[in-house]
Amino acid sequence: MKSKTRLSDLKVMTADQLEQEVLNMKKEQFNLRFQRATGQLQNTARVRVVRRDIARIKTLAATKRDAAQK
Numbered sequence: 001m002k003s004k005t006r007l008s009d010l011k012v013m014t015a016d017q018l019e020q021e022v023l024n025m026k027k028e029q030f031n032l033r034f035q036r037a038t039g040q041l042q043n044t045a046r047v048r049v050v051r052r053d054i055a056r057i058k059t060l061a062a063t064k065r066d067a068a069q070k
Contacts, residue, residue, distance in 0.1 A: 010060050015068075018061040025054045 010018065029050045035041040 007056065007060075010057060015061060015064055018057055018064070022054060022057050022061070025050055025057065029054065 010021070013021065029047070032041060032047050032050060036044065036047065041047075
């Protein structure tokens with residue numbers, strides 16, 4: 001199981017890397033939802049952490065896009 005994504009690690013990533021990270025997190029989110037639905041999920045708090053990490057990554061990606069356009 002992955003640990004929480006660190007903001008310092010995200011800040012050094014390129015926009016493409018951030019998009020890939022969002023895709024990876026969305027896959028994990030899907031798997032967690034599937035596990036929860038089938039009653040196999042042990043760590044229910046991970047769903048919340050992943051959701052917030054996705055939002056954090058998307059926010060950082062948008063900030064980088066805005067800075068690149070200026």
